[in-house]
Amino acid sequence: MSILVTGAAGFIGSALCMRLLDQGNTVIGIDNHNDYYDPALKEARIARHLNHPGYTHIRMDLADRSGMEQLFAEYKPRRVANMAAQAGVRYSLDNPLTYIDSNILGFAHILEGCRRHSVEHLVYASSSSVYGANKTMPFSVHHNVDHPLSLYAASKKSNELMAHTYSHLYGLPTTALRFFTVYGPWGRPDMALFKFTKAILTGETIKIYNYGNHRRDFTYIDDIIEGVARVIDQPAQTNPEWDPFHPDSASSSAPWRVYNIGGNRLTGLMEFIAALEKSLGVEARKEFLPMQLGDVPDTYADVDALVKDFNYQPSISVEDGVERFTAWYKWFYGQ
Template structure:
């Protein structure tokens, strides 16, 4: 069975391609290779699976409606994992239209491709950012998420609503995964672990926002990929007990589901920085600053539904994950 993975030169997408190819799947990868961050890193990720006999790569922007239509018609995938998106909370404040083009228009093109080509399951990336102004911890898919604090978050919430419409109208099984602070080897340069490692190794000061009073549900890349595959292999089904008078925000009478995917543990930012200092063997120079616009102080995933439905159990401890990231970073950049 052929699987289409969008964002296949990205952090999660490339790792997912590798795992699916290792188990014998046929994979079609799509990526537009934009310059939001260093394209050379994307090319290096892609090189790990580009020559695999079961892998085909397409350089295409999701906003290209005709191109996406032609891709579905040519390769006839049966499952789709949509990971391509314009990422980043802070970037969305200065560049909002990039999120409309990629995350709204692009996702609509994917939904249309799935609709017209009998896709058996669409799994798509949502984000912990959708919880926005919510304060109740841990964040649960059963909570209301109608108060996003960035356009990035709003675009991901929109994806969930758009998917529900297609599940309801066309019977398309869709599952949204709200990712929580993914980190690890081959990660994104715009995220904190990458920035910390780079600055510490260059003996530069690291910027610590909200005066260090952040807590995050850091989730190692291997645990994320394991969860995505388990979900992909089990298409969403309708909830026969769904009650319109007491609606469950995570399920529906349509074949539509939402899950948090995270480590289900709360780590203080300063603890994470300490693990990185230990792995690098260097004490960081630190500058403490106020919280950035659009950011939230804490994220913490309730993954009970994912555990119940898929026996999902993240296993990588922060110390182990940080050491693996640091080892990769030093090797990749020649330290």
């Protein structure tokens, strides 16, 4: 089928394009190729599938209203996977309006395109950051998420609310996937694993926030893509048991769903760094610092709903995932 993938030059978006093409789909990829991080990495990602006969690449910003209208009218995708977003919690502290343009205005244009052109299913990237001030572990899609700690998190929660409105008013099936700390080959240079690897190999000191007491549900890219691909194939359904007097925050009387997608394993930051040191054969020089504004101490996904509905089974351990990343990093950067 014809599938539109936004953020097609991004870490997750480019990997998803390759998976969908391998399945025999026609893929329209869109990305604005901004310079939030090295655009050369984005070009290298899409070079892997740019010449595939089933792939079309469009360089455009989601905030371009007329451009998005034209794109939907011309290509008429049956399904849409929105992996585009201005990412990064820390960047949002100094550049809040960038998140409004991409994550809210751009998402509104996607919703409108889906509505006007009878898209069968919209799957979109949400984030574990929506859990914000929550402390109950593991994070469940049935928990309240009304206390985000960054504008990035707030923009992702806004996407879920906006999607519900379109699902309710227009019957548009929408599914949110709350990603938990995705890592792996071709990853983002602003993420900890990428930054740590670069610093260790160049003999620089790595900065470890919250004095190393962070814990994360690290999720390998292949496990993420497997989950996303399965969800795309099954449009969101209404919950016939949804009770407006006791509303479930993960489903609705509309065709709207929310799922966590994570590795389903809580890993301490120092354990993660130890796996990286072992893989590289080098002990890191470390500087321990307080927790940064907008960050959260721990993230841990309850993925029971995704397992039940899609038979999702993350399979890559942190040790294996880190080893695969470092092998790619040394190959890509010739080290």
